[in-house]
Amino acid sequence: MPVQNAPDHLIGIFRDTVVALVRRDGHDLSARQLGVFLTVYMSEGPHTVRGLAATLNVSKPAITRALDRLGELDLARRKTDPQDRRSVLVQRTAKGASFLREIRSVMMEADGAGRGGAPAQAANSESATRRAS
Structure with a gap:
């Protein structure tokens, strides 16, 4: 198998x-929701609506809408900051931690497929099997 161009390989992992x-199975996240989720889980907190808006360079209402959805799915929750009741902390x-592990697993499978490892379709066929039963 020919060696893949690194940027193309990364885009392939992202696509897969x-x-x-x-x-x-279950709900999927929009790009904005996924961006907020990954920022909360991959960078040190505490995270606030204001801080997430600044980090992602989007409006506070956009962060609030993303957090509403993440909250509905129990992937993140908001809590009033006990030290500054005007501020909302994202927890x-x-x-959410389980979902992050799932994302990592899918990415590792996709990376293995690009390097000649197990096919990335394994996770997809497993999910399809669960849906069919």
């Missing part, structure tokens, strides 16, 4: 990951 997340959840 997004496709697997869309195909899996991680157990379900």
